[in-house]
Amino acid sequence: MPDPAVPGCRLRLRVSAGAARSRILGAHAGALKLSVKAPPERGRANGEAVRLVAALFDLSPSEVSILKGETSPDKVAGLALAPDEAARRWAARSG
Numbered sequence: 065m066p067d068p069a070v071p072g073c074r075l076r077l078r079v080s081a082g083a084a085r086s087r088i089l090g091a092h093a094g095a096l097k098l099s100v101k102a103p104p105e106r107g108r109a110n111g112e113a114v115r116l117v118a119a120l121f122d123l124s125p126s127e128v129s130i131l132k133g134e135t136s137p138d139k140v141a142g143l144a145l146a147p148d149e150a151a152r153r154w155a156a157r158s159g
Contacts, residue, residue, distance in 0.1 A: 072142055072143055072144050072145060072146070073142075073143050073145060073146065073147040073150045074131065074140050074141065074142055074143075075096060075117065075140070075141045075142075075143055075150070076094060076095035076096065076138070076139070076140055076141075077095055077096050077097075077098060077113060077117070077133075077138070077139040077140070077141055078092060078093070078095040078096070078097045078098070078137060078138055078139075079098050079099075079100060079109060079110075079113045079137050079139060080097075080098070080099045080100070080137065081100050081102060081103055081104035081109035081137075082100075082101070082102075082103050082104065082109075083099035083100060083101055084099075084101070085099070085101055086098075086099065086100045086101045086102075086112055086116060087099055087116075088116055088120055090158070091158075095138070096117070096120075098113055098116055098117075100112040100113055100116065104135075107134070110130050110134060110139075111125075113130070113139070113141075114128045114129070114130065114141070117141055117143070120153075120154075120157060121143060121145060121150060121153050121154070122153060123143065123144065123145060127143065127144035127145070128141055128142070128143055128144070129141065129142045130142075
C-alpha cells in the first residue's frame with residue numbers, strides 16, 4: 065500500500081484476465097481497461113496489471129499497488145504520482 069505521506073493518486077481499472085496477450089486497451093467507462101495474459105489465480109493477473117500500469121506511467125512496479133478489488137475485474141490502483149503529473153503522463157502517451 066502506498067505511504068500516505070507520499071503524494072499519490074487513484075486510478076480505476078477494468079482488468080480482463082486470461083487474455084491472448086497483455087495490453088492496455090484504453091479508457092472505457094471511467095476506467096483504464098487492460099487485458100492481461102496471466103490467469104486470475106494467486107494474484108498473478110494483479111501482478112501483471114500492476115506492471116502494465118507502472119510501464120504506462122513510467123513508474124516502477126513498487127510505486128503501483130492494488131488498493132481495492134483484488135479478486136474483482138474492477139479495481140482501484142494507487143500510484144505514487146501526483147494527480148496532475150499522472151494526467152500529464154497519460155496525455156503524453158495517449159495523445
